[in-house]
Amino acid sequence: MPPRKRRKLDQKPKTKSSSKTSSLGNKDTPTYSHWLMKSEPETRIEKGVDVKFGITELKAEPNQTACWDGVRNYQARNFMRDQMKVGHKAFFYHSNCKEPGIAGIVEIVKESYPDHTQFDSKDIHFDSSSKKDNPKWFMVDVKFVRMMKRFIPLSELKALHLKHKSRGGALQNMFLLTRPRLSVQPVSKGV
């Protein structure tokens, strides 16, 4: 097996910060108001369950609104729990599919609250280590706003990222390209 590269976590799980205000413990952490959230628009069976949830599925939900359950990554959770506010907008990104990229825009319509699937032993995102009086995982509710006028493929974002890295530009530090596995992430002009 090849040696594995090791990196420090950018964010260790915080000691339980019961307050959801922007006091993140780290004063250097920028405050964000725009986001990118990944979801899989194509059928994939995980533990017998189809995890498909593209922007079409969101649009088909009652009130075009859904809870963003299943996030099981501390950094992604922290962004949702600590910084996402009602009214914030997020890109809806299609991942793990034939044509990955940004499909549309959603709005945060409910701030973070405990993700119920962590307590459901039948759910694929069940977490036996999480206790109801001290939930580990949180989610927000998002509402469909609109499709992109034009689908923005990852390939295009990648090309811009390359260009902006050498010549400067908004996408030079885009998390999508610098932290490719983070499923909930901020976006900014980032110059």
Place this chain on the structure above:
DNA sequence: GCCAACGTTGGC
């Protein structure tokens, strides 16, 4: 379907 690049776990 493959597999690189991680993020997490657990032995020590």
Place this chain on the structure above:
DNA sequence: GCCAACGTTGGC
């Protein structure tokens, strides 16, 4: 607290 092993993400 280190770090090897393992599990997962997600592009290709």
